[in-house]
Amino acid sequence: MTRTVLSAVIVMTVLIPGSLRGALGSTVRPHQPGQDVFKSVLSEDIDWKPFPAFPPSVGLAVLVGRPAEAGSYTVRVRVPRGVTLMPHRHPEDRVYTVMSGVFYIGLGERFDADKLQAYPPGSVIVLPGNTPHFHWAKSSDYVTQVTAIGPLGIEYVNANDDPRSHSR
Numbered sequence: 001m002t003r004t005v006l007s008a009v010i011v012m013t014v015l016i017p018g019s020l021r022g023a024l025g026s027t028v029r030p031h032q033p034g035q036d037v038f039k040s041v042l043s044e045d046i047d048w049k050p051f052p053a054f055p056p057s058v059g060l061a062v063l064v065g066r067p068a069e070a071g072s073y074t075v076r077v078r079v080p081r082g083v084t085l086m087p088h089r090h091p092e093d094r095v096y097t098v099m100s101g102v103f104y105i106g107l108g109e110r111f112d113a114d115k116l117q118a119y120p121p122g123s124v125i126v127l128p129g130n131t132p133h134f135h136w137a138k139s140s141d142y143v144t145q146v147t148a149i150g151p152l153g154i155e156y157v158n159a160n161d162d163p164r165s166h167s168r
Contacts, residue, residue: 039064048078052164053154055083063145067152074147085135086111086161091153094146096125101142107133109157132157 041063048059057080065073076099079085087109096103098119105125106115109132116136119125127133156162 046076053162054085055163057083058085065150067150069151071150072147073150073152074145075152076143076145078143079135079137079141081137081139081141083137084111087132087134087157088154088161089130089132089157090127090148091129091155092148092150093129094127094148096127097145097147098123098125099143099145101137101140103142103144104136104138105133106136107131113138 046061046063048061050056051058051060054060054077059078061076061078063074063076065071067073067075096105098121100121103119103123103125104116105119105127106112106117108115111134113136116138118138159165
């Protein structure tokens with residue numbers, strides 16, 4: 001019984017996409033808007049920009065998708081040593097991958113350095129949506145890659161911590 005079910009799954013996985021390619025071709029979403037085939041992003045080609053919801057020294061780069069819209073996206077966040085991102089939450093579930101440096105993240109509605117956990121490069125952190133958390137580039141600059149289903153949102157626990165509420 002198990003072998004029959006497994007064989008059916010394999011046949012469906014292998015045969016159906018090819019057999020339906022013509023029928024689904026117009027509905028299959030490309031990986032990147034306007035990009036129908038293979039795409040790569042090299043580190044040296046990343047376009048870092050300020051993001052109004054972060055302190056001015058923090059950079060954000062959109063790698064895949066359109067974070068302001070519904071759908072999957074991948075961004076990178078670069079934070080210089082010493083910078084903190086005060087307690088905030090995102091409505092979307094997120095997967096963080098530490099690309100470089102040490103990523104310190106703590107959970108809670110108040111910044112508490114004792115709650116910070118350090119994650120070295122290569123670490124993957126899964127953060128459920130609406131979880132209050134904070135970051136600190138305590139020992140070095142860091143870069144994280146964030147993958148989620150948008151739209152991207154960020155709400156600070158304390159409105160006074162939100163860089164968008166201050167003039168730049």
